[in-house]
Amino acid sequence: MLRKKAMLILRKEFNEKKNIEELKELASVLYEPVECVVQVRPPHPKYQIGSGLVEKLVEKIKEKDIELVIFDNRLSPTQKYNLAGKFGVEVIDKIELVLRIFYKHAQTKEAQLQVKLAELQYELPQAKEKVRLAKLGERPGFGGYGDYEVNKYYNKIKRDITIIKEKLKRIREHRKRLRKKRKKFEVVGLIGYTNAGKTSLLNALTGESKTSKNQVFTTLTTTTRVIKNAPRKILVTDTVGFMENLPHFMIEAFLSTIEESAESDLILIVVDASDSIEDIERKLRTNYEILSRIGCSSPIITVFNKCDKIGEEKKKKILTSLERYIVSPIFVSAKYNINIDELIELILEKLNACIGVVETSDMRLISYLYENTEIIEKIEENGKYIITFRAKEDEVNRILRIANKLRG
Ligand SMILES: Nc1nc2c(ncn2[C@@H]2O[C@H](COP(=O)(O)OP(=O)(O)OP(=O)(O)O)[C@@H](O)[C@H]2O)c(=O)[nH]1
Ligand SMILES: [Mg+2]
Structure with a gap:
Protein backbone atom coordinates (compact mmCIF):
# COMPACT_ATOMS: atom_id res chain seq x y z
CA MET A 1 0.00 0.00 0.00
CA LEU A 2 1.19 3.50 -0.80
CA ARG A 3 1.96 5.35 2.38
CA LYS A 4 1.23 9.03 2.92
CA LYS A 5 4.19 11.36 2.64
CA ALA A 6 4.82 13.08 5.93
CA MET A 7 6.77 16.08 7.13
CA LEU A 8 8.16 15.83 10.67
CA ILE A 9 8.72 18.88 12.84
CA LEU A 10 10.47 19.27 16.18
CA ARG A 11 10.70 22.57 18.03
CA LYS A 12 13.04 22.67 20.96
CA GLU A 13 14.67 25.02 23.40
CA PHE A 14 18.29 25.97 22.99
CA ASN A 15 19.56 23.62 25.70
CA GLU A 16 17.14 20.75 25.02
CA LYS A 17 18.77 17.47 24.02
CA LYS A 18 15.87 16.03 22.02
CA ASN A 19 16.41 14.72 18.51
CA ILE A 20 13.95 13.89 15.79
CA GLU A 21 15.08 10.27 15.32
CA GLU A 22 12.50 8.72 17.64
CA LEU A 23 9.70 10.57 15.87
CA LYS A 24 11.06 9.38 12.55
CA GLU A 25 11.05 5.79 13.75
CA LEU A 26 7.49 6.14 14.97
CA ALA A 27 6.27 7.87 11.82
CA SER A 28 7.81 5.22 9.58
CA VAL A 29 5.43 2.61 10.98
CA LEU A 30 2.53 4.26 9.14
CA TYR A 31 3.88 6.94 6.82
CA GLU A 32 6.79 7.85 4.62
CA PRO A 33 8.77 10.65 6.26
CA VAL A 34 10.15 12.78 3.42
CA GLU A 35 11.21 15.91 5.29
CA GLU A 63 6.65 21.12 -3.70
CA LYS A 64 7.02 17.67 -2.15
CA ASP A 65 3.34 16.65 -2.19
CA ILE A 66 3.31 16.22 1.55
CA GLU A 67 -0.05 14.95 2.85
CA LEU A 68 0.46 15.04 6.59
CA VAL A 69 2.52 17.07 9.07
CA ILE A 70 3.57 15.50 12.38
CA PHE A 71 4.90 17.51 15.33
CA ASP A 72 7.04 16.06 18.07
CA ASN A 73 5.68 18.77 20.38
CA ARG A 74 2.25 18.59 21.91
CA LEU A 75 -0.13 20.87 19.96
CA SER A 76 -3.20 22.67 21.21
CA PRO A 77 -6.35 22.38 19.05
CA THR A 78 -5.91 26.05 18.10
CA GLN A 79 -2.36 25.46 16.93
CA LYS A 80 -3.49 22.46 14.90
CA TYR A 81 -6.30 24.50 13.42
CA ASN A 82 -4.02 27.40 12.50
CA LEU A 83 -1.37 25.14 11.04
CA ALA A 84 -3.88 23.08 9.03
CA GLY A 85 -5.23 26.36 7.67
CA LYS A 86 -1.79 27.41 6.47
CA PHE A 87 -0.56 24.02 5.25
CA GLY A 88 -3.80 22.78 3.73
CA VAL A 89 -3.07 19.28 5.09
CA GLU A 90 -3.81 17.55 8.36
CA VAL A 91 -1.51 18.35 11.28
CA ILE A 92 -1.12 15.96 14.21
CA ASP A 93 1.21 15.61 17.20
CA LYS A 94 3.29 12.70 18.46
CA ILE A 95 0.60 11.45 20.79
CA GLU A 96 -1.92 11.16 17.98
CA LEU A 97 0.70 9.36 15.94
CA VAL A 98 1.29 6.84 18.73
CA LEU A 99 -2.47 6.38 19.05
CA ARG A 100 -2.71 5.61 15.33
CA ILE A 101 0.07 3.02 15.65
CA PHE A 102 -1.72 1.50 18.62
CA TYR A 103 -4.87 1.29 16.52
CA LYS A 104 -3.10 -0.53 13.77
CA HIS A 105 -1.61 -3.08 16.16
CA ALA A 106 -4.58 -3.60 18.46
CA GLN A 107 -5.66 -7.13 17.69
CA THR A 108 -7.47 -8.24 20.79
CA LYS A 109 -10.67 -6.83 22.21
CA GLU A 110 -8.82 -5.61 25.28
CA ALA A 111 -6.12 -3.85 23.27
CA GLN A 112 -8.78 -2.14 21.17
CA LEU A 113 -10.57 -0.93 24.27
CA GLN A 114 -7.35 0.31 25.83
CA VAL A 115 -6.48 2.27 22.72
CA LYS A 116 -9.97 3.72 22.53
CA LEU A 117 -9.71 4.75 26.17
CA ALA A 118 -6.36 6.44 25.61
CA GLU A 119 -7.78 8.22 22.59
CA LEU A 120 -10.85 9.50 24.41
CA GLN A 121 -8.72 10.68 27.30
CA TYR A 122 -6.55 12.58 24.85
CA GLU A 123 -9.65 14.05 23.23
CA LEU A 124 -11.57 15.06 26.35
CA PRO A 125 -9.68 18.22 27.41
CA GLN A 126 -9.62 19.42 23.78
CA ALA A 127 -13.16 18.49 22.82
CA LYS A 128 -14.88 21.79 23.50
CA GLU A 129 -12.21 23.83 21.77
CA LYS A 130 -12.21 21.56 18.72
CA VAL A 131 -15.95 21.84 18.21
CA ARG A 132 -15.80 25.62 18.59
CA LEU A 133 -12.96 25.87 16.06
CA ALA A 134 -14.68 23.56 13.58
CA LYS A 135 -17.66 25.90 13.58
CA LEU A 136 -15.39 28.75 12.46
CA GLY A 137 -14.63 27.05 9.17
CA GLU A 138 -13.45 23.77 7.66
CA ARG A 139 -9.89 22.59 8.13
CA PRO A 140 -8.23 19.24 7.36
CA GLY A 141 -8.52 17.05 10.44
CA PHE A 142 -11.51 18.93 11.84
CA GLY A 143 -14.20 17.27 9.71
CA GLY A 144 -17.28 16.15 11.60
CA TYR A 145 -16.70 18.20 14.75
CA GLY A 146 -18.75 21.11 13.39
CA ASP A 147 -21.96 19.07 13.49
CA TYR A 148 -21.80 18.71 17.26
CA GLU A 149 -22.94 20.99 20.00
CA VAL A 150 -20.06 21.87 22.29
CA ASN A 151 -21.40 20.39 25.50
CA LYS A 152 -23.07 17.42 23.87
CA TYR A 153 -19.82 16.29 22.34
CA TYR A 154 -17.92 16.71 25.60
CA ASN A 155 -20.52 14.77 27.54
CA LYS A 156 -20.60 12.02 24.97
CA ILE A 157 -16.86 11.50 25.37
CA LYS A 158 -17.19 11.41 29.14
CA ARG A 159 -19.93 8.81 28.89
CA ASP A 160 -17.92 6.68 26.48
CA ILE A 161 -14.95 6.76 28.84
CA THR A 162 -17.07 5.40 31.67
CA ILE A 163 -18.48 2.62 29.48
CA ILE A 164 -15.06 1.52 28.24
CA LYS A 165 -13.56 1.53 31.72
CA GLU A 166 -16.39 -0.72 32.85
CA LYS A 167 -15.80 -3.14 29.94
CA LEU A 168 -12.08 -3.22 30.65
CA LYS A 169 -12.74 -3.94 34.28
CA ARG A 170 -14.76 -7.01 33.35
CA ILE A 171 -12.06 -8.31 30.99
CA ARG A 172 -9.44 -7.81 33.69
CA GLU A 173 -11.45 -9.58 36.34
CA HIS A 174 -11.72 -12.53 34.02
CA ARG A 175 -7.96 -12.47 33.48
CA LYS A 176 -7.34 -12.22 37.18
CA ARG A 177 -9.30 -15.44 37.64
CA LEU A 178 -7.13 -17.14 35.01
CA ARG A 179 -4.04 -15.81 36.72
CA LYS A 180 -5.13 -17.27 40.03
CA LYS A 181 -5.30 -20.68 38.42
CA ARG A 182 -1.74 -20.27 37.21
CA LYS A 183 -0.51 -19.09 40.55
CA LYS A 184 0.99 -22.41 41.48
CA PHE A 185 3.55 -22.00 38.71
CA GLU A 186 6.43 -19.62 38.71
CA VAL A 187 5.97 -16.72 36.31
CA VAL A 188 8.69 -14.72 34.62
CA GLY A 189 7.66 -11.31 33.27
CA LEU A 190 9.22 -9.61 30.25
CA ILE A 191 9.42 -5.85 30.58
CA GLY A 192 11.17 -3.28 28.45
CA TYR A 193 11.22 -0.51 25.95
CA THR A 194 9.27 -1.01 22.77
CA ASN A 195 11.18 -2.86 20.02
CA ALA A 196 13.78 -4.23 22.48
CA GLY A 197 12.89 -7.76 21.44
CA LYS A 198 10.53 -8.93 24.19
CA THR A 199 8.28 -10.92 21.90
CA SER A 200 11.28 -12.44 20.12
CA LEU A 201 12.61 -13.50 23.50
CA LEU A 202 9.25 -15.02 24.44
CA ASN A 203 9.44 -16.97 21.19
CA ALA A 204 13.01 -18.10 21.86
CA LEU A 205 12.22 -19.18 25.42
CA THR A 206 9.04 -21.03 24.54
CA GLY A 207 9.49 -22.16 20.96
CA GLU A 208 6.42 -20.16 19.94
CA SER A 209 6.13 -17.83 17.00
CA LYS A 210 4.30 -14.71 18.06
CA THR A 211 4.57 -11.79 15.65
CA SER A 212 7.67 -9.68 16.08
CA LYS A 213 8.32 -6.79 13.75
CA ASN A 214 10.91 -4.10 13.49
CA GLN A 215 8.29 -1.64 14.61
CA VAL A 216 7.36 0.04 17.82
CA PHE A 217 4.30 -1.10 19.77
CA THR A 218 3.78 -4.40 17.94
CA THR A 219 2.53 -6.03 21.13
CA LEU A 220 -0.30 -4.42 23.05
CA THR A 221 -1.62 -7.18 25.28
CA THR A 222 -0.09 -9.84 27.49
CA THR A 223 0.55 -13.41 26.45
CA THR A 224 1.65 -16.19 28.75
CA ARG A 225 3.47 -19.34 27.62
CA VAL A 226 5.49 -22.20 29.07
CA ILE A 227 9.31 -22.07 28.90
CA LYS A 228 10.58 -25.00 26.85
CA ASN A 229 13.11 -27.53 28.12
CA ALA A 230 12.96 -26.24 31.67
CA PRO A 231 13.08 -28.94 34.35
CA ARG A 232 9.79 -27.71 35.85
CA LYS A 233 6.85 -25.79 34.50
CA ILE A 234 7.71 -22.09 34.37
CA LEU A 235 5.58 -19.51 32.61
CA VAL A 236 6.74 -16.41 30.80
CA THR A 237 4.61 -13.34 30.09
CA ASP A 238 5.10 -10.84 27.27
CA THR A 239 3.57 -7.40 27.37
CA VAL A 240 3.33 -3.93 25.82
CA GLY A 241 6.61 -2.02 25.61
CA PHE A 242 7.33 1.38 27.09
CA MET A 243 8.36 4.61 25.54
CA GLU A 244 9.64 7.69 27.23
CA ASN A 245 7.63 10.89 27.58
CA LEU A 246 4.31 9.26 26.90
CA PRO A 247 1.68 11.29 28.68
CA HIS A 248 0.27 10.01 31.90
CA PHE A 249 -3.15 9.05 30.51
CA MET A 250 -1.58 6.75 27.94
CA ILE A 251 0.53 4.84 30.41
CA GLU A 252 -2.56 4.70 32.57
CA ALA A 253 -4.55 3.01 29.79
CA PHE A 254 -1.97 0.24 29.49
CA LEU A 255 -0.86 0.06 33.09
CA SER A 256 -2.85 -2.98 34.10
CA THR A 257 -1.36 -4.85 31.16
CA ILE A 258 2.09 -3.97 32.41
CA GLU A 259 1.12 -4.76 35.99
CA GLU A 260 0.30 -8.26 34.93
CA SER A 261 3.93 -8.85 34.01
CA ALA A 262 5.15 -6.98 37.03
CA GLU A 263 3.32 -9.38 39.35
CA SER A 264 5.71 -12.10 38.26
CA ASP A 265 8.13 -13.94 40.50
CA LEU A 266 11.00 -12.68 38.39
CA ILE A 267 11.35 -9.78 35.96
CA LEU A 268 13.47 -9.83 32.84
CA ILE A 269 14.25 -6.29 31.76
CA VAL A 270 14.89 -6.62 28.04
CA VAL A 271 17.30 -4.12 26.54
CA ASP A 272 18.43 -3.61 22.95
CA ALA A 273 22.21 -3.90 23.39
CA SER A 274 22.83 -2.40 19.96
CA ASP A 275 21.51 1.00 21.10
CA SER A 276 24.02 3.67 22.07
CA ILE A 277 25.17 3.70 25.70
CA GLU A 278 23.21 6.93 26.29
CA ASP A 279 20.03 5.41 24.86
CA ILE A 280 20.45 2.27 26.92
CA GLU A 281 20.85 4.35 30.06
CA ARG A 282 17.82 6.50 29.26
CA LYS A 283 15.67 3.47 28.47
CA LEU A 284 16.79 1.59 31.57
CA ARG A 285 15.77 4.57 33.65
CA THR A 286 12.33 4.54 32.02
CA ASN A 287 12.03 0.83 32.87
CA TYR A 288 12.82 1.41 36.52
CA GLU A 289 10.43 4.36 36.71
CA ILE A 290 7.56 2.23 35.47
CA LEU A 291 8.48 -0.68 37.74
CA SER A 292 8.53 1.59 40.75
CA ARG A 293 5.24 3.21 39.76
CA ILE A 294 3.50 -0.12 39.83
CA GLY A 295 5.27 -1.08 43.03
CA CYS A 296 7.08 -4.06 41.59
CA SER A 297 9.76 -5.49 43.84
CA SER A 298 10.44 -8.86 42.21
CA PRO A 299 14.03 -9.88 41.53
CA ILE A 300 15.45 -8.78 38.19
CA ILE A 301 17.64 -10.09 35.38
CA THR A 302 18.88 -7.51 32.87
CA VAL A 303 18.80 -9.20 29.49
CA PHE A 304 20.91 -7.47 26.85
CA ASN A 305 19.32 -8.70 23.65
CA LYS A 306 20.57 -8.43 20.04
CA CYS A 307 24.11 -9.33 21.16
CA ASP A 308 24.67 -10.64 17.62
CA LYS A 309 24.89 -6.99 16.59
CA ILE A 310 27.67 -5.97 18.95
CA GLY A 311 31.27 -6.94 19.72
CA GLU A 312 33.18 -7.71 22.93
CA GLU A 313 34.26 -4.07 23.30
CA LYS A 314 30.68 -2.83 23.45
CA LYS A 315 29.71 -5.54 25.94
CA LYS A 316 32.51 -4.42 28.26
CA LYS A 317 31.55 -0.81 27.84
CA ILE A 318 27.91 -1.52 28.71
CA LEU A 319 28.88 -3.44 31.83
CA THR A 320 31.33 -0.84 33.10
CA SER A 321 29.58 2.40 32.26
CA LEU A 322 26.07 1.31 33.23
CA GLU A 323 27.01 -0.75 36.26
CA ARG A 324 24.66 1.00 38.65
CA TYR A 325 21.60 0.30 36.46
CA ILE A 326 22.28 -3.36 35.89
CA VAL A 327 21.22 -6.39 37.92
CA SER A 328 22.38 -9.91 36.92
CA PRO A 329 23.27 -9.04 33.33
CA ILE A 330 23.33 -11.57 30.49
CA PHE A 331 23.91 -11.04 26.76
CA VAL A 332 21.63 -13.01 24.46
CA SER A 333 20.25 -13.01 20.96
CA ALA A 334 16.60 -13.96 20.79
CA LYS A 335 16.68 -13.94 17.02
CA TYR A 336 19.75 -16.18 16.62
CA ASN A 337 19.24 -18.25 19.74
CA ILE A 338 22.48 -17.25 21.41
CA ASN A 339 22.80 -17.87 25.15
CA ILE A 340 19.13 -18.75 25.56
CA ASP A 341 19.89 -21.97 27.46
CA GLU A 342 22.19 -19.99 29.73
CA LEU A 343 19.39 -17.51 30.31
CA ILE A 344 17.07 -20.36 31.31
CA GLU A 345 19.76 -21.54 33.75
CA LEU A 346 19.98 -18.07 35.22
CA ILE A 347 16.19 -17.86 35.49
CA LEU A 348 16.11 -21.15 37.39
CA GLU A 349 18.86 -19.99 39.69
CA LYS A 350 17.16 -16.66 40.39
CA LEU A 351 13.76 -18.15 41.01
CA ASN A 352 15.33 -19.86 43.93
CA ALA A 353 12.51 -22.32 44.26
CA CYS A 354 11.69 -24.34 47.32
CA ILE A 355 12.41 -28.04 47.84
CA GLY A 356 9.90 -30.57 49.15
CA VAL A 357 9.96 -34.29 49.95
CA VAL A 358 6.93 -36.58 49.82
CA GLU A 359 6.51 -40.24 50.60
CA THR A 360 3.68 -41.70 48.56
CA SER A 361 2.41 -44.53 46.47
CA ASP A 362 -0.37 -42.51 44.89
CA MET A 363 0.21 -42.67 41.13
CA ARG A 364 -1.84 -39.54 40.47
CA LEU A 365 0.28 -37.48 42.82
CA ILE A 366 3.45 -38.95 41.34
CA SER A 367 2.49 -38.12 37.80
CA TYR A 368 1.40 -34.64 38.90
CA LEU A 369 4.85 -34.13 40.42
CA TYR A 370 6.53 -35.27 37.21
CA GLU A 371 4.44 -32.94 35.09
CA ASN A 372 4.54 -29.83 37.21
CA THR A 373 7.68 -29.82 39.33
CA GLU A 374 11.36 -30.52 38.95
CA ILE A 375 12.16 -33.98 40.26
CA ILE A 376 15.48 -34.05 42.07
CA GLU A 377 15.46 -37.61 43.36
CA LYS A 378 13.15 -40.64 43.48
CA ILE A 379 13.83 -43.55 45.83
CA GLU A 380 11.69 -46.67 46.02
CA GLU A 381 11.21 -48.18 49.46
CA ASN A 382 8.77 -50.92 50.47
CA GLY A 383 6.42 -50.24 47.57
CA LYS A 384 6.44 -46.50 48.28
CA TYR A 385 8.32 -43.69 46.64
CA ILE A 386 10.27 -40.99 48.39
CA ILE A 387 10.36 -38.11 45.96
CA THR A 388 12.38 -34.93 46.35
CA PHE A 389 11.14 -32.14 44.12
CA ARG A 390 11.56 -28.45 43.51
CA ALA A 391 8.75 -25.93 42.87
CA LYS A 392 7.40 -22.56 43.89
CA GLU A 393 7.08 -22.21 47.67
CA ASP A 394 3.25 -22.04 47.75
CA GLU A 395 3.06 -25.02 45.46
CA VAL A 396 5.47 -27.09 47.56
CA ASN A 397 3.37 -26.37 50.66
CA ARG A 398 0.20 -27.24 48.79
CA ILE A 399 1.62 -30.55 47.58
CA LEU A 400 2.90 -31.43 51.05
CA ARG A 401 -0.58 -30.84 52.47
CA ILE A 402 -2.14 -33.08 49.81
CA ALA A 403 0.46 -35.80 50.42
CA ASN A 404 -0.26 -35.67 54.13
CA LYS A 405 -3.98 -36.02 53.55
CA LEU A 406 -3.40 -39.00 51.26
CA ARG A 407 -1.35 -40.69 53.94
CA GLY A 408 -3.77 -39.90 56.72
N1 LIG B 1 19.57 -8.66 15.27
C1 LIG B 1 18.65 -9.00 16.14
N2 LIG B 1 17.39 -8.54 16.00
C2 LIG B 1 16.47 -8.90 16.93
C3 LIG B 1 16.79 -9.73 18.02
N3 LIG B 1 15.68 -9.89 18.77
C4 LIG B 1 14.71 -9.18 18.15
N4 LIG B 1 15.17 -8.59 17.05
C5 LIG B 1 14.41 -7.75 16.12
O1 LIG B 1 13.98 -6.58 16.79
C6 LIG B 1 12.69 -6.19 16.33
C7 LIG B 1 11.73 -6.04 17.48
O2 LIG B 1 11.48 -7.30 18.04
P1 LIG B 1 10.17 -7.61 18.91
O3 LIG B 1 10.40 -8.95 19.51
O4 LIG B 1 8.93 -7.39 18.14
O5 LIG B 1 10.30 -6.47 20.00
P2 LIG B 1 9.26 -6.11 21.17
O6 LIG B 1 10.08 -5.66 22.34
O7 LIG B 1 8.31 -7.22 21.40
O8 LIG B 1 8.56 -4.85 20.51
P3 LIG B 1 7.06 -4.26 20.71
O9 LIG B 1 6.13 -5.39 20.96
O10 LIG B 1 6.81 -3.58 19.42
O11 LIG B 1 7.16 -3.32 21.87
C8 LIG B 1 12.29 -7.25 15.31
O12 LIG B 1 12.60 -6.78 14.02
C9 LIG B 1 13.15 -8.44 15.65
O13 LIG B 1 13.40 -9.28 14.55
C10 LIG B 1 18.13 -10.21 18.13
O14 LIG B 1 18.51 -10.94 19.03
N5 LIG B 1 19.00 -9.80 17.16
MG1 LIG C 1 6.33 -7.31 21.31
Missing part, protein backbone atom coordinates in the same frame (compact mmCIF):
# COMPACT_ATOMS: atom_id res chain seq x y z
CA CYS A 36 12.47 16.56 8.84
CA VAL A 37 12.53 20.05 10.27
CA VAL A 38 14.06 21.11 13.60
CA GLN A 39 13.70 24.61 14.94
CA VAL A 40 15.37 25.96 18.06
CA ARG A 41 13.21 28.68 19.65
CA PRO A 42 10.66 29.19 22.40
CA PRO A 43 7.12 28.01 21.53
CA HIS A 44 5.02 30.30 19.37
CA PRO A 45 1.45 30.49 20.76
CA LYS A 46 -0.21 30.49 17.36
CA TYR A 47 1.83 27.84 15.53
CA GLN A 48 4.25 26.27 18.03
CA ILE A 49 7.02 27.01 15.48
CA GLY A 50 7.84 30.54 14.27
CA SER A 51 5.51 32.17 11.72
CA GLY A 52 8.41 32.83 9.33
CA LEU A 53 9.15 29.12 9.22
CA VAL A 54 5.45 28.33 8.71
CA GLU A 55 5.44 30.39 5.52
CA LYS A 56 8.55 28.63 4.23
CA LEU A 57 7.09 25.22 4.95
CA VAL A 58 3.90 26.02 3.02
CA GLU A 59 6.05 26.04 -0.14
CA LYS A 60 7.88 22.85 0.81
CA ILE A 61 4.64 20.99 1.42
CA LYS A 62 3.35 21.83 -2.04
